[in-house]
Amino acid sequence: MQIEEVVAFLKEKSIRSVVLFCHHNADLDSFGSAFGFGELLKRINPGLQVSIVTPGGLSRLSKRLAEKLRVEITDSPPLSAADMVVLLDVNTVIQLDDWGDRIRSLEVPILLIDHHAPHPETQKLASFSVLDETAASTAEIVYRFWRETGFDIAYQEALALFLGIAYDTRHFALANSETFQTILDLIDHGIEVKEALQMIAVPLELPERLARLKAVGRAKIHRICSWVVAVSETSAFQASACRALLKVGADVAVVGGVKDEKLRISLRSTGDFFRKTGLHLGRDVAVPLGIAIDGAGGGHEMAAGANGRGDPVASLEMGLDLIRERLSLPQDR
C-alpha cells in the first residue's frame, strides 16, 4: 500500500473516528509514532476523533514524553464507532495483549505501519500496511506521511518523532541516511537535539536496576563457537537485562521470566555478532521460539522477543538450542 492511497482514504468525509494502537509497553518509537501519526490525521481530516491505546501501558520514557505532550491515553477507545484502526510499530498480534481478538472481530480497515520483519499473523490481521524493514524506526515511516502530505509539522509532533527515532536507533548508532535527513527536517522544525535527548537521559528506576543486577548475577555463560551467550532469568525488565548483559561482555543475551502466568523472553546481540554470523534473532530464534512456547515471537536482527507460556528454564534452553543449531550450520555469509 502506498502512502498516497492511505491519505486518499483518510480524506474521505465519512471517516470520523480512528483508533491508534501501540505495541505492549509502548516504547518511544511506538508511542512517538502514534502521537505523530494521530496529529497528522487531524490535519488531514479536521474534526476527526483520534484515540491512542497503549496495551500494557507506556514504557518509562514514553510516560515522560506523554506527560510533556499532555496526551490522553485511553483504555476504552470507541472501537465500535471506529472507521479505521491503525497499528504502529506492532510486530506480533500478541504484543496487542487482549486487544488482538477484539480488533480481529472488527469490520473496519486495519492499517499497519511498521519496520519489523513482517510477521504472517500480523499481516493477516491488517487489511493494508505500509511496511519498510529498511527503516531504522517506525517514526521515520510516519514522517514520510508528513513529508508527502506537505503539512507543516509542529514542535510537539516533531519532538515525538525525533525521540522515537533517537530511541530505536540507539541514539543514531543504527541510523541510515534517511534517518539523518529526517532528523535535519525535524531540527528545522524547532528540535534542539541536546535538550530533546536530555529528556530521555534519566537514570533507571530502582526495580529496573535490581532486575538488571539480578539477571547479571544469575546469568549462565555459554561458549558457542567463539561467542559468549549469556542466558538469565528475571520476571520483569527482560529487554533491559539483555542490554545490561551485552554491556558487561556478552555477544548474545537471552533473558526470560514469568509474570501473571505470561512468559516473556527477550533476545539481544551485538552488531559484531550479527555481521559475522548472519544470525537474525527475530527470524531465526524468536519466531520458532514463540511457536514452541505456545505464543508468538519476532523482531529485528539484533533485538527480538517471544511471548507465550511455559517453564522459563526449559524455554530459555530451547532458545539457546536454536542459537546453537544455527551457529553450527555452515555460514552462508
Ligand SMILES: [Mn+2]
Ligand atoms: Mn520500532
